[in-house]
Amino acid sequence: MAEVKRRYHSPLRSEQAEASRAAVLRAARELFVEQGYGRTTIEQVAARAGVSKPTVFTAVGNKATLLKVVRDVAMAGDDAPRTVTEREDVAAIAAAGDLDRAIALTARHIVDVNARYDEVHEVIRGASGADPAVAALWETSEAERHVGAGHLLARLHAAPALPVRRAQDLLWLLMATDHYHRLVVGQGWSRRAYERWLTEGIRALFET
Template sequence: MTEEPARRRYDSLRRTAQAQQTSADIARAARTLFVAKGWAATTVRDVAREAGVSVPTVYAAYGNKNGLTWALADSADLSADVARLLTELEATPEPPRQLAVMIAYDRRLFERAGEVIVLLREACRTEPELAQAYRDARIRADDAHRQVLSTWPPHTLHPDIDLETALDIYAALCNIDVYTELTVERHWPPARVEKWWERALTRELLAEPR
């Protein structure tokens, strides 16, 4: 008699776990197809077939293809471990180390979710809503870097550049296109890219030690 009530007691938790697993399966299928076929060529029906679920199930989980793309974009930041970034920044007040921490975060982001960033940019060409989301993400990245750099002591930055120029230089060097060129086209290991970014940005952004 006690076994049946116990089973019913966990029915809600079991349904939640199953729904989360289904959503994860759909997201993985979408990412696979978006990367293989391109965002525009992939339909919701394709995603449903790849995930082994019905089309209504995809709509129920994410609304539409844009909603699914939004979910993948949100997961990109999570995969790079924002909590780790914050912990390391708070534990590392020295500007050169904080610069290295930010670069390490970007390396993790591009290494783990670079494909998602590229497909989101592709989707922006035809979807104004996603184009705005991509612009907002770029603005958030600049704002995050601005928050860190603006806490540095006076005269930390190279005397020839101001804060906004420093942000421009960071974005020009440390981005998905440079990462892809070096890792895919020129076969650099990600760790080598990270070390080069650290040397280059330290040289370009920081004043010489007095």
């Protein structure tokens, strides 16, 4: 009988690979925010992460993929293979049992996401007009936020007074990171004030 080869699994090697990936993503985010997407190179990412250039490609991918994964991590809060809507804070919305509580949890979730994502959002927005790959990522982000608005509405367990599609469109607009950037970063609003504004806007979707 032919000998069956077994794949060797090394926990140490897996830990090293995860550490390298985390270092690459951290370095990429820092550089993108500091100097923009266009000026950032794979060589710079590798140097800041303390890894070789090939390791950047192995751990994450090319520069466009780096930006996408940095975006995903910023929105989700970590690099675990779960979507935003699969995470505990979104699950809590569905389990709230009370519309006011569910709306408050929804607003808090949006605040947390936008606080993590704002700097990366600005990088993508700034580079979307000059790089086709980033332009595509921008369009994907807009579309995914619209889908996410639909998921959040479903978890609120309430039928809005206006048509569902319109409610989804309006929540998609309320969720936009642009509002966080303009109000909190630009105008100096506190996160709490921004959260109250969101809460009021979401509640208005369910009023006649």
